[in-house]
Amino acid sequence: MKTIERRGFQSIILSYVADGWSTGTVFLRFLGPENAVSAIWARLSSSEMRKSGTCGVEIDGSDVRFEKHVRYVTIPPARLPCGFRDIAMLHPRATAKPGEGTFYVLAQQDVEGPPAEFFPRLNARVHLPMLKEWTPWLWERGLAGVWREEPITRLDGTGDVVAYKVLTEQRLWYAIIVAGMGFKVCPTCGKCVWTEDVHGVMVNDGKEDVLICQECYDKTSRWR
Ligand SMILES: [Zn+2]
Numbered sequence: 001m002k003t004i005e006r007r008g009f010q011s012i013i014l015s016y017v018a019d020g021w022s023t024g025t026v027f028l029r030f031l032g033p034e035n036a037v038s039a040i041w042a043r044l045s046s047s048e049m050r051k052s053g054t055c056g057v058e059i060d061g062s063d064v065r066f067e068k069h070v071r072y073v074t075i076p077p078a079r080l081p082c083g084f085r086d087i088a089m090l091h092p093r094a095t096a097k098p099g100e101g102t103f104y105v106l107a108q109q110d111v112e113g114p115p116a117e118f119f120p121r122l123n124a125r126v127h128l129p130m131l132k133e134w135t136p137w138l139w140e141r142g143l144a145g146v147w148r149e150e151p152i153t154r155l156d157g158t159g160d161v162v163a164y165k166v167l168t169e170q171r172l173w174y175a176i177i178v179a180g181m182g183f184k185v186c187p188t189c190g191k192c193v194w195t196e197d198v199h200g201v202m203v204n205d206g207k208e209d210v211l212i213c214q215e216c217y218d219k220t221s222r223w224r
Helices: 034-044 047-052 118-125 132-144 170-180 214-219
Strands: 003-006 009-019 024-033 073-079 084-090 103-108 152-155 161-166 200-204 209-213
Touching: 003 034, 009 034, 009 152, 009 161, 024 034, 024 103, 024 161, 034 073, 034 084, 103 118, 118 132, 118 161, 132 152, 132 170, 200 214, 209 214
Parallel strands: none
Antiparallel strands: 003 009, 009 024, 024 084, 073 084, 103 161, 152 161, 200 209
């Protein structure tokens, strides 16, 4: 069992998911005696934490990191009959708040397939035509990757919650949508290869054969 600690105040981690070193925590939920939970929460919500991304709260001896200059959202604590409190904090990009750019969706560890908020949030942030019924393959292809990039990454953590990081670059989702409709996309410029005015050339990029457009082929000697 993992613990979260600040100067002798200790609570138990119920769930913890982080996104690498710079962004840090995506979701954190912990449980403990009221005074310990309050002390840890106050520290995590402090201006020092917002300024530097770390504030001397530790999980199993390592500093908890939050993304700098970001105001995390607290899910109000629940009080258990024994007096313990259960509190959760999450990155604003993991909430349903409208916005732009990368977002996170939380899901139960053992539940497969796209979480319910995936499609509405993707649709709100990527300005391309999408239908709700495409959700299963948008999810599948997002996880599978596009040109060695990962539109959707699964972030495993502690406890029963996982987070999926979803990139919202239009070119990635354009490629997925166009490929889903049976077209090929030039990996260099993002244009559809199989249209009347764009013609494709098969080249080898060192690892595999890829189809690029005539224009990109003509522009660079890299392929010849
Ligand atoms: Zn091209």
